[in-house]
Amino acid sequence: MPSAPPQTLLTALHQEHRLVIGITPEEELRTLSDSRALLCPECKQGVIYRAGQVRAPHFAHRTGSECVIPSSEPETEEHRNGKILLAQWLHASLPDTDIFLEYPLVETGQRADVLIKTKRERIALEYQCANLSQREWQRRHRLYRNAGYRDLWILGGSRLLYEPQQEGGILLRGRELERTLFLEGAPILFFDSTGELLQAETLARFRPDKTAQPNHLTGRLSARPLIELKFPWNLLDWETPDPPSPLAMLSPQPTQLSPQPTQLSPPSLNALPTADRWVWQWILHRFHVLPENVAELFGIEFRGQEAFRCSPVAWQAALYYRFVHHRVGARWWLNEVEQWARAYLPLQTPLDMRKLRKVLMEYQGILAAAGLLSLPKGYSQNSAEVVADLQTLPNPPEREEVLRIARYRKIKDQN
Numbered sequence: 001m002p003s004a005p006p007q008t009l010l011t012a013l014h015q016e017h018r019l020v021i022g023i024t025p026e027e028e029l030r031t032l033s034d035s036r037a038l039l040c041p042e043c044k045q046g047v048i049y050r051a052g053q054v055r056a057p058h059f060a061h062r063t064g065s066e067c068v069i070p071s072s073e074p075e076t077e078e079h080r081n082g083k084i085l086l087a088q089w090l091h092a093s094l095p096d097t098d099i100f101l102e103y104p105l106v107e108t109g110q111r112a113d114v115l116i117k118t119k120r121e122r123i124a125l126e127y128q129c130a131n132l133s134q135r136e137w138q139r140r141h142r143l144y145r146n147a148g149y150r151d152l153w154i155l156g157g158s159r160l161l162y163e164p165q166q167e168g169g170i171l172l173r174g175r176e177l178e179r180t181l182f183l184e185g186a187p188i189l190f191f192d193s194t195g196e197l198l199q200a201e202t203l204a205r206f207r208p209d210k211t212a213q214p215n216h217l218t219g220r221l222s223a224r225p226l227i228e229l230k231f232p233w234n235l236l237d238w239e240t241p242d243p244p245s246p247l248a249m250l251s252p253q254p255t256q257l258s259p260q261p262t263q264l265s266p267p268s269l270n271a272l273p274t275a276d277r278w279v280w281q282w283i284l285h286r287f288h289v290l291p292e293n294v295a296e297l298f299g300i301e302f303r304g305q306e307a308f309r310c311s312p313v314a315w316q317a318a319l320y321y322r323f324v325h326h327r328v329g330a331r332w333w334l335n336e337v338e339q340w341a342r343a344y345l346p347l348q349t350p351l352d353m354r355k356l357r358k359v360l361m362e363y364q365g366i367l368a369a370a371g372l373l374s375l376p377k378g379y380s381q382n383s384a385e386v387v388a389d390l391q392t393l394p395n396p397p398e399r400e401e402v403l404r405i406a407r408y409r410k411i412k413d414q415n
Helices: 026-034 077-093 134-146 176-184 233-237 274-287 312-323 334-344 353-369 399-414
Strands: 011-014 017-020 047-050 058-061 098-105 110-117 122-128 149-156 162-164 170-172 188-192 202-208 217-225 331-333 383-386
Touching (some): 017 098, 077 122, 077 188, 134 149, 176 217, 312 334, 334 353
Parallel strands (some): 122 149
Antiparallel strands (some): 047 058, 098 110, 110 122
Protein backbone atom coordinates (compact mmCIF):
# COMPACT_ATOMS: atom_id res chain seq x y z
CA MET A 1 0.00 0.00 0.00
CA PRO A 2 1.59 3.35 -0.97
CA SER A 3 2.44 5.68 1.85
CA ALA A 4 0.83 9.10 2.15
CA PRO A 5 2.85 12.09 1.05
CA PRO A 6 4.59 13.91 3.87
CA GLN A 7 2.92 16.99 5.26
CA THR A 8 4.41 20.33 4.22
CA LEU A 9 6.73 21.53 6.99
CA LEU A 10 6.78 25.07 8.29
CA THR A 11 9.39 24.46 11.00
CA ALA A 12 12.87 22.96 11.02
CA LEU A 13 15.60 22.34 13.59
CA HIS A 14 19.06 23.84 13.70
CA GLN A 15 21.15 22.74 16.68
CA GLU A 16 17.97 22.06 18.70
CA HIS A 17 16.56 25.51 17.87
CA ARG A 18 13.23 25.61 16.05
CA LEU A 19 13.22 27.85 12.98
CA VAL A 20 9.85 29.06 11.72
CA ILE A 21 8.93 30.18 8.24
CA GLY A 22 7.60 33.71 8.42
CA ILE A 23 9.50 34.50 11.63
CA THR A 24 13.09 33.39 10.97
CA PRO A 25 14.64 35.65 8.29
CA GLU A 26 14.51 34.05 4.83
CA GLU A 27 18.20 34.75 4.19
CA GLU A 28 19.13 32.76 7.29
CA LEU A 29 16.94 29.86 6.21
CA ARG A 30 18.51 29.76 2.74
CA THR A 31 22.04 29.85 4.19
CA LEU A 32 21.37 27.01 6.64
CA SER A 33 19.60 25.01 3.96
CA ASP A 34 22.50 25.35 1.54
CA SER A 35 24.89 24.17 4.26
CA ARG A 36 22.66 21.15 4.97
CA ALA A 37 22.20 22.24 8.57
CA LEU A 38 18.40 21.91 8.81
CA LEU A 39 16.64 18.87 10.28
CA CYS A 40 13.08 17.61 10.42
CA PRO A 41 11.61 18.18 13.92
CA GLU A 42 10.08 14.70 13.86
CA CYS A 43 12.59 12.25 12.38
CA LYS A 44 15.73 14.44 12.63
CA GLN A 45 16.57 13.75 8.97
CA GLY A 46 17.77 16.51 6.70
CA VAL A 47 15.36 18.98 5.12
CA ILE A 48 15.80 21.82 2.67
CA TYR A 49 14.14 25.20 2.44
CA ARG A 50 12.04 25.76 -0.67
CA ALA A 51 10.49 29.03 -1.80
CA GLY A 52 9.46 30.26 -5.19
CA GLN A 53 6.68 31.73 -7.30
CA VAL A 54 4.78 28.46 -7.75
CA ARG A 55 4.64 27.04 -4.22
CA ALA A 56 4.53 28.74 -0.85
CA PRO A 57 7.70 28.63 1.30
CA HIS A 58 8.14 25.32 3.11
CA PHE A 59 10.68 22.75 4.25
CA ALA A 60 10.92 19.44 2.39
CA HIS A 61 12.73 16.22 3.19
CA ARG A 62 15.76 15.46 1.11
CA THR A 63 15.45 12.88 -1.66
CA GLY A 64 15.22 9.34 -0.33
CA SER A 65 13.69 10.20 3.03
CA GLU A 66 10.80 8.01 4.20
CA CYS A 67 9.59 10.23 7.02
CA VAL A 68 5.86 10.77 7.02
CA ILE A 69 4.47 13.31 9.45
CA PRO A 70 0.90 12.39 10.32
CA SER A 71 -1.62 15.06 9.58
CA SER A 72 -5.23 15.11 10.79
CA GLU A 73 -6.39 17.23 7.87
CA PRO A 74 -5.22 18.26 4.39
CA GLU A 75 -2.69 21.07 4.38
CA THR A 76 -4.54 23.63 2.26
CA GLU A 77 -3.12 26.98 1.26
CA GLU A 78 -5.58 28.64 3.63
CA HIS A 79 -4.44 26.49 6.56
CA ARG A 80 -0.74 26.85 5.85
CA ASN A 81 -0.87 30.62 5.29
CA GLY A 82 -3.11 31.10 8.31
CA LYS A 83 -0.70 29.35 10.67
CA ILE A 84 2.20 31.47 9.44
CA LEU A 85 0.26 34.74 9.72
CA LEU A 86 -0.99 33.88 13.22
CA ALA A 87 2.55 32.99 14.33
CA GLN A 88 3.86 36.28 12.92
CA TRP A 89 1.11 38.21 14.70
CA LEU A 90 1.87 36.51 18.03
CA HIS A 91 5.60 37.03 17.60
CA ALA A 92 5.00 40.77 17.12
CA SER A 93 2.24 41.06 19.72
CA LEU A 94 4.07 39.07 22.42
CA PRO A 95 7.77 39.85 21.85
CA ASP A 96 8.91 38.40 25.19
CA THR A 97 7.06 35.12 24.69
CA ASP A 98 8.19 31.90 23.00
CA ILE A 99 6.08 31.19 19.90
CA PHE A 100 6.28 27.78 18.19
CA LEU A 101 4.65 26.59 14.98
CA GLU A 102 3.47 22.99 14.51
CA TYR A 103 4.68 22.03 17.96
CA PRO A 104 4.35 18.34 18.96
CA LEU A 105 2.98 17.76 22.47
CA VAL A 106 4.25 14.54 24.00
CA GLU A 107 1.64 14.65 26.80
CA THR A 108 -1.34 14.53 24.45
CA GLY A 109 -0.03 13.13 21.16
CA GLN A 110 -1.27 16.27 19.42
CA ARG A 111 0.50 18.88 17.32
CA ALA A 112 -0.52 22.43 18.17
CA ASP A 113 -0.75 24.67 15.13
CA VAL A 114 0.77 27.47 17.22
CA LEU A 115 2.07 27.10 20.78
CA ILE A 116 2.55 30.04 23.14
CA LYS A 117 4.84 29.53 26.12
CA THR A 118 4.96 32.10 28.89
CA LYS A 119 6.59 31.84 32.30
CA ARG A 120 3.28 30.83 33.84
CA GLU A 121 1.27 28.98 31.21
CA ARG A 122 1.11 27.20 27.87
CA ILE A 123 -1.47 28.07 25.25
CA ALA A 124 -2.34 25.98 22.21
CA LEU A 125 -3.84 27.93 19.34
CA GLU A 126 -5.64 25.82 16.74
CA TYR A 127 -6.41 27.20 13.28
CA GLN A 128 -9.19 24.86 12.18
CA CYS A 129 -10.24 24.99 8.54
CA ALA A 130 -11.72 21.50 8.19
CA ASN A 131 -14.88 20.43 9.98
CA LEU A 132 -14.75 18.51 13.28
CA SER A 133 -17.43 16.44 14.96
CA GLN A 134 -18.59 17.41 18.42
CA ARG A 135 -16.97 14.33 19.97
CA GLU A 136 -13.63 14.90 18.22
CA TRP A 137 -13.49 18.55 19.26
CA GLN A 138 -14.35 17.63 22.86
CA ARG A 139 -11.69 14.91 22.82
CA ARG A 140 -8.98 17.31 21.67
CA HIS A 141 -10.15 20.02 24.05
CA ARG A 142 -10.07 17.64 27.03
CA LEU A 143 -6.58 16.43 26.08
CA TYR A 144 -5.30 20.01 26.10
CA ARG A 145 -6.94 20.98 29.37
CA ASN A 146 -6.04 17.76 31.20
CA ALA A 147 -2.39 18.26 30.22
CA GLY A 148 -2.37 21.82 31.54
CA TYR A 149 -2.71 23.66 28.21
CA ARG A 150 -5.29 26.34 27.56
CA ASP A 151 -6.65 26.13 24.03
CA LEU A 152 -8.08 28.77 21.74
CA TRP A 153 -9.72 27.79 18.46
CA ILE A 154 -9.79 30.05 15.41
CA LEU A 155 -11.75 28.91 12.37
CA GLY A 156 -10.72 29.39 8.76
CA GLY A 157 -12.30 32.27 6.90
CA SER A 158 -13.71 29.83 4.33
CA ARG A 159 -16.07 28.60 7.06
CA LEU A 160 -17.65 32.04 7.53
CA LEU A 161 -20.93 31.63 5.66
CA TYR A 162 -23.91 33.69 6.75
CA GLU A 163 -27.12 35.41 5.72
CA PRO A 164 -27.82 39.05 6.62
CA GLN A 165 -30.75 39.62 8.95
CA GLN A 166 -32.69 42.65 10.08
CA GLU A 167 -31.07 45.45 12.11
CA GLY A 168 -27.52 44.45 11.23
CA GLY A 169 -27.65 40.88 12.56
CA ILE A 170 -26.69 37.71 10.71
CA LEU A 171 -27.70 34.07 10.58
CA LEU A 172 -24.51 32.01 10.74
CA ARG A 173 -24.70 28.93 8.54
CA GLY A 174 -22.58 26.95 10.95
CA ARG A 175 -21.68 23.30 10.68
CA GLU A 176 -21.10 20.90 13.55
CA LEU A 177 -17.90 22.59 14.73
CA GLU A 178 -19.54 26.01 15.01
CA ARG A 179 -22.50 24.47 16.82
CA THR A 180 -20.15 22.71 19.23
CA LEU A 181 -18.28 25.93 20.08
CA PHE A 182 -21.64 27.62 20.64
CA LEU A 183 -22.86 24.85 22.96
CA GLU A 184 -19.61 24.90 24.93
CA GLY A 185 -19.71 28.67 25.36
CA ALA A 186 -16.40 29.05 23.51
CA PRO A 187 -15.66 32.16 21.42
CA ILE A 188 -16.49 31.74 17.74
CA LEU A 189 -13.65 33.35 15.79
CA PHE A 190 -12.85 33.35 12.08
CA PHE A 191 -9.56 34.32 10.43
CA ASP A 192 -9.43 34.91 6.69
CA SER A 193 -5.85 34.29 5.64
CA THR A 194 -6.49 34.50 1.89
CA GLY A 195 -9.02 37.33 1.54
CA GLU A 196 -11.74 35.18 -0.01
CA LEU A 197 -14.64 36.34 2.16
CA LEU A 198 -13.16 39.17 4.19
CA GLN A 199 -10.29 41.52 3.69
CA ALA A 200 -7.11 39.44 3.89
CA GLU A 201 -5.66 38.91 7.37
CA THR A 202 -8.90 39.91 9.09
CA LEU A 203 -10.12 38.37 12.35
CA ALA A 204 -13.88 38.24 12.83
CA ARG A 205 -15.88 37.33 15.92
CA PHE A 206 -19.44 36.04 15.94
CA ARG A 207 -21.45 36.92 19.05
CA PRO A 208 -24.66 34.85 19.35
CA ASP A 209 -27.94 36.42 20.42
CA LYS A 210 -29.55 35.27 23.65
CA THR A 211 -32.22 33.49 21.58
CA ALA A 212 -29.70 31.70 19.32
CA GLN A 213 -29.92 27.90 19.04
CA PRO A 214 -27.39 25.42 17.61
CA ASN A 215 -29.41 24.99 14.42
CA HIS A 216 -30.32 28.69 14.22
CA LEU A 217 -27.22 30.71 15.07
CA THR A 218 -28.37 34.31 15.02
CA GLY A 219 -26.12 37.09 16.24
CA ARG A 220 -23.73 39.82 15.18
CA LEU A 221 -20.38 39.84 13.44
CA SER A 222 -17.50 42.23 14.05
CA ALA A 223 -14.20 42.20 12.16
CA ARG A 224 -10.83 43.95 12.45
CA PRO A 225 -7.44 43.55 10.77
CA LEU A 226 -5.26 41.17 12.76
CA ILE A 227 -2.42 43.67 12.90
CA GLU A 228 -4.60 46.05 14.95
CA LEU A 229 -5.37 43.49 17.64
CA LYS A 230 -3.53 42.45 20.75
CA PHE A 231 -3.64 38.84 21.83
CA PRO A 232 -7.10 38.32 23.42
CA TRP A 233 -6.13 36.87 26.79
CA ASN A 234 -9.72 37.29 28.00
CA LEU A 235 -10.98 34.76 25.45
CA LEU A 236 -8.95 32.01 27.10
CA ASP A 237 -11.26 32.18 30.10
CA TRP A 238 -14.42 31.18 28.27
CA GLU A 239 -15.03 28.20 30.57
CA THR A 240 -15.39 30.58 33.54
CA PRO A 241 -18.20 33.07 32.82
CA ASP A 242 -17.78 36.65 33.98
CA PRO A 243 -19.30 37.29 36.43
CA PRO A 244 -18.85 33.79 37.92
CA SER A 245 -21.92 31.66 37.41
CA PRO A 246 -23.69 30.24 40.48
CA LEU A 247 -23.18 26.88 38.75
CA ALA A 248 -19.61 26.94 40.02
CA MET A 249 -21.03 26.88 43.56
CA LEU A 250 -23.09 23.72 43.06
CA SER A 251 -21.34 20.82 44.76
CA PRO A 252 -22.19 17.58 46.53
CA GLN A 253 -20.12 18.86 49.48
CA PRO A 254 -22.26 21.20 51.64
CA THR A 255 -19.16 22.47 53.46
CA GLN A 256 -18.10 24.25 50.25
CA LEU A 257 -21.33 26.23 50.02
CA SER A 258 -22.67 29.24 51.81
CA PRO A 259 -25.96 28.27 53.49
CA GLN A 260 -27.29 31.80 53.06
CA PRO A 261 -29.20 32.75 49.92
CA THR A 262 -27.77 35.61 47.87
CA GLN A 263 -29.33 39.05 48.29
CA LEU A 264 -30.57 38.85 44.69
CA SER A 265 -32.63 35.70 45.33
CA PRO A 266 -36.38 36.30 44.95
CA PRO A 267 -38.67 35.29 47.84
CA SER A 268 -39.77 32.12 46.05
CA LEU A 269 -36.17 30.83 46.19
CA ASN A 270 -35.51 31.91 49.77
CA ALA A 271 -38.34 29.66 50.93
CA LEU A 272 -36.82 26.55 49.32
CA PRO A 273 -34.67 23.95 51.09
CA THR A 274 -30.96 24.74 50.82
CA ALA A 275 -30.12 22.09 48.20
CA ASP A 276 -33.00 23.18 45.96
CA ARG A 277 -32.09 26.82 46.35
CA TRP A 278 -28.55 26.26 45.06
CA VAL A 279 -29.90 24.59 41.93
CA TRP A 280 -32.56 27.20 41.24
CA GLN A 281 -30.14 30.07 41.73
CA TRP A 282 -28.14 28.69 38.81
CA ILE A 283 -31.24 28.09 36.64
CA LEU A 284 -32.46 31.62 37.37
CA HIS A 285 -29.07 33.19 36.66
CA ARG A 286 -28.48 31.26 33.42
CA PHE A 287 -31.98 30.83 31.98
CA HIS A 288 -34.16 33.36 33.88
CA VAL A 289 -36.58 30.67 35.04
CA LEU A 290 -38.18 30.32 38.49
CA PRO A 291 -39.70 27.14 39.99
CA GLU A 292 -43.23 28.45 39.57
CA ASN A 293 -42.69 28.93 35.83
CA VAL A 294 -41.42 25.49 34.80
CA ALA A 295 -43.41 22.96 32.81
CA GLU A 296 -45.42 20.30 34.58
CA LEU A 297 -43.15 17.72 32.93
CA PHE A 298 -40.60 18.27 35.71
CA GLY A 299 -41.10 16.68 39.10
CA ILE A 300 -41.90 13.10 38.05
CA GLU A 301 -41.17 10.60 40.80
CA PHE A 302 -38.61 7.90 39.94
CA ARG A 303 -37.45 4.88 41.86
CA GLY A 304 -33.92 5.63 43.05
CA GLN A 305 -34.25 9.41 42.93
CA GLU A 306 -33.05 9.54 46.54
CA ALA A 307 -29.59 9.65 44.96
CA PHE A 308 -30.28 13.40 44.73
CA ARG A 309 -30.48 15.65 47.78
CA CYS A 310 -32.68 18.12 45.92
CA SER A 311 -36.30 17.68 44.83
CA PRO A 312 -37.25 15.89 41.57
CA VAL A 313 -38.44 19.13 39.96
CA ALA A 314 -35.07 20.80 40.71
CA TRP A 315 -32.73 18.13 39.29
CA GLN A 316 -34.98 17.36 36.33
CA ALA A 317 -35.25 21.03 35.39
CA ALA A 318 -31.48 21.45 35.79
CA LEU A 319 -30.71 18.57 33.45
CA TYR A 320 -33.25 19.76 30.91
CA TYR A 321 -31.89 23.32 30.82
CA ARG A 322 -28.27 22.17 30.74
CA PHE A 323 -28.57 19.49 28.04
CA VAL A 324 -31.81 20.04 26.06
CA HIS A 325 -32.92 23.69 26.15
CA HIS A 326 -31.73 25.62 23.06
CA ARG A 327 -29.67 22.59 21.96
CA VAL A 328 -31.85 21.24 19.14
CA GLY A 329 -29.64 19.25 16.79
CA ALA A 330 -27.02 18.51 19.45
CA ARG A 331 -26.26 15.15 21.05
CA TRP A 332 -27.35 13.90 24.44
CA TRP A 333 -24.63 11.66 25.90
CA LEU A 334 -25.75 9.79 29.01
CA ASN A 335 -22.19 9.51 30.33
CA GLU A 336 -21.73 13.26 30.00
CA VAL A 337 -25.04 13.88 31.80
CA GLU A 338 -23.95 11.58 34.60
CA GLN A 339 -20.54 13.25 34.97
CA TRP A 340 -22.13 16.69 35.07
CA ALA A 341 -24.67 15.60 37.67
CA ARG A 342 -21.91 14.15 39.86
CA ALA A 343 -19.86 17.34 39.57
CA TYR A 344 -22.54 19.99 40.05
CA LEU A 345 -25.81 18.68 41.47
CA PRO A 346 -26.31 18.00 45.20
CA LEU A 347 -26.14 14.21 45.65
CA GLN A 348 -26.39 11.92 48.63
CA THR A 349 -23.19 10.69 50.24
CA PRO A 350 -22.11 7.97 50.02
CA LEU A 351 -23.38 7.89 46.45
CA ASP A 352 -24.94 4.76 44.99
CA MET A 353 -23.69 4.94 41.39
CA ARG A 354 -26.08 2.24 40.16
CA LYS A 355 -29.03 4.12 41.56
CA LEU A 356 -27.91 7.38 39.97
CA ARG A 357 -27.33 5.75 36.59
CA LYS A 358 -30.72 4.04 36.65
CA VAL A 359 -32.67 7.17 37.50
CA LEU A 360 -30.88 9.12 34.77
CA MET A 361 -31.78 6.44 32.23
CA GLU A 362 -35.39 6.60 33.38
CA TYR A 363 -35.38 10.37 32.94
CA GLN A 364 -33.84 9.95 29.50
CA GLY A 365 -36.82 7.78 28.59
CA ILE A 366 -39.22 10.45 29.81
CA LEU A 367 -37.54 13.11 27.68
CA ALA A 368 -37.79 10.81 24.67
CA ALA A 369 -41.45 10.07 25.34
CA ALA A 370 -42.07 13.82 25.53
CA GLY A 371 -40.64 14.22 22.03
CA LEU A 372 -37.45 16.01 23.12
CA LEU A 373 -34.93 13.20 22.48
CA SER A 374 -34.67 10.67 19.68
CA LEU A 375 -33.72 7.17 20.81
CA PRO A 376 -34.28 5.04 17.70
CA LYS A 377 -32.82 1.84 19.17
CA GLY A 378 -34.48 1.82 22.54
CA TYR A 379 -34.06 3.42 25.90
CA SER A 380 -30.93 1.52 26.89
CA GLN A 381 -28.81 3.61 24.52
CA ASN A 382 -26.16 5.98 25.82
CA SER A 383 -26.57 8.49 23.02
CA ALA A 384 -29.52 10.41 21.65
CA GLU A 385 -30.25 13.46 19.52
CA VAL A 386 -32.02 16.52 20.86
CA VAL A 387 -34.88 16.92 18.39
CA ALA A 388 -36.90 19.61 20.20
CA ASP A 389 -37.10 21.68 23.35
CA LEU A 390 -40.13 23.01 25.20
CA GLN A 391 -40.13 26.12 23.03
CA THR A 392 -40.14 24.28 19.71
CA LEU A 393 -42.65 21.53 20.54
CA PRO A 394 -46.02 22.18 18.84
CA ASN A 395 -47.85 21.57 22.14
CA PRO A 396 -46.69 21.40 25.78
CA PRO A 397 -46.22 17.77 26.88
CA GLU A 398 -48.88 16.45 29.24
CA ARG A 399 -47.35 14.50 32.11
CA GLU A 400 -49.83 11.62 32.14
CA GLU A 401 -49.55 11.13 28.38
CA VAL A 402 -45.75 11.20 28.57
CA LEU A 403 -45.76 8.59 31.35
CA ARG A 404 -48.12 6.38 29.34
CA ILE A 405 -45.87 6.55 26.25
CA ALA A 406 -42.76 5.90 28.35
CA ARG A 407 -44.32 2.80 29.96
CA TYR A 408 -45.47 1.47 26.58
CA ARG A 409 -42.07 1.92 24.94
CA LYS A 410 -40.27 0.41 27.89
CA ILE A 411 -42.45 -2.72 27.76
CA LYS A 412 -42.00 -2.92 23.98
CA ASP A 413 -38.20 -2.70 24.30
CA GLN A 414 -38.16 -5.44 26.95
CA ASN A 415 -40.12 -7.73 24.65
